[in-house]
Amino acid sequence: MRLDVVLRVVVKLLLPFILVFGFFVQFHGEISPGGGFQAGVIVGAGLILYAIMFGLDLAMRVVSVRAVEKLVCLGVLLYMGTGFAGMLLGGNFLDYNVLSYDPIKGQHLGIILIELGVLFTVAGTMVAIFYAFAGREK
Amino acid sequence: MEAFINMVLLTMMAASVVALVRMRNLFAVVILFSVYSFLMASVLVVLDAPDVAMTEAAVGSGVSTVLFLAALYLTKTEEAQPRHSPLLPMFVAVVVGAALVYGTYDMPPFGAADTPVNTHVGAQYPGRTPAEIDIPNVVSAVLASYRGFDTLGEVLVVFTAAIGVLLLLRRNKRRPGDASEEAGPDRAGMED
Incomplete structure (x- = not known):
């Protein structure tokens, strides 16, 4: 139990950094290595770490099972929605040039949107699979 | 220098695989899997692929280790004695491995x-x-x-x-009474 205290304190200290690093990898991805997938696994791993240390019930109060499952679907919808938005605005599927008045701005907007979609789906999937595994009883 | 680092990392990976195969305690096996993935992530950093290394470190040695441990919690931690002789699987593994190594001779040099x-x-x-x-x-x-x-x-x-x-x-989390309600819409859907 005494070891447990050390782990809890260390995890509490590390968690904000893990999550901020995850979002850094996401939103700095146009300059440094990384992107939606990497950010998604880092954020997902951070949430799983929280669930391991503080229990499944507390973690499910932070992010509920329903929220996680919706996140998985929301990511795919956001990605495909960006693709269809390009079609509606007169381009091809996943053509970002038409998303804004300026093709370069449109590319930036499209990349941000689809990377967000990737982040949602990947982070949601990691946590959802963990919940499904950890929620089973012997 | 890069070749030396790669050699050290790959030797450690090979050592962890040999230990993995000989190990009977599944908890140790899971931890060795994690070590292997972490070494793989280091190799990917040396190969200038930090994106892949990040994913490997987070998924390979992080999330999948947790999932293995969660699965281990549901079973025994000691591997059962194998019922068959390991010779045939080993023969298949050696042949496939040799074929793959032979295949690499036709590949262009790295980069x-x-x-x-x-x-x-x-x-x-x-x-x-x-x-x-x-x-x-x-x-x-x-x-x-x-x-x-x-x-x-x-x-x-x-x-x-x-x-x-x-x-x-x-x-x-279905309550006992919900079973019939659950079947209702399905049947209606089939009639349509």
């Missing part, structure tokens, strides 16, 4: 400039990205924009994996 990967569209992306997309990280530009459709496929694979695992493992 060669005249391979299809480096002469086709791959060579154009670094030049076209500043004008067409204007972000410094060409890898992001390729993955998100030029190859956006492929990335959509990857996201759909992850999505499908999530749906599959949830359908198999999700805890159903």
Whole structure:
């Protein structure tokens, strides 16, 4: 139990950094290595770490099972929605040039949107699979 | 220097695999899996692929270790004695491994400039990205924009994996009375 205290304190200290690093990898991805997938696994791993240390019930109060499952679907919808938005605005599927008045701005907007979609789906999937595994009883 | 680091890392990976095969305690096996993945992530950093290394470190040695441990909690921690002799599986593994190593002799040298990967569209992306997309990280530009459709496929694979695992493992908090209600809409759907 005494070891447990050390782990809890260390995890509490590390968690904000893990999550901020995850979002850094996401939103700095146009300059440094990384992107939606990497950010998604880092954020997902951070949430799983929280669930391991503080229990499944507390973690499910932070992010509920329903929220996680919706996140998985929301990511795919956001990605495909960006693709269809390009079609509606007169381009091809996943053509970002038409998303804004300026093709370069449109590319930036499209990349941000689809990377967000990737982040949602990947982070949601990691946590959802963990919940499904950890929620089973012997 | 790079070759030396690679050699040390690959030797440690080989050592951890040998230990993995000989180990009977499944808890130690899971931890060794994690060690192996972490070494793999280090190799990827040396190969200048930090994106892949991040994923390998987080998924390979982080999340999948947790999932293995969660599965281990549901079973015994000691591996059962094998019922068959290990000779046939070992023969198959050695033959397949030898065939794969033989295959590598036909591969171009690492990073060669005249391979299809480096002469086709791959060579154009670094030049076209500043004008067409204007972000410094060409890898992001390729993955998100030029190859956006492929990335959509990857996201759909992850999505499908999530749906599959949830359908198999999700805890159903169904009350006893709900069973008949649950069957109702299905039957109505079939009549349509």
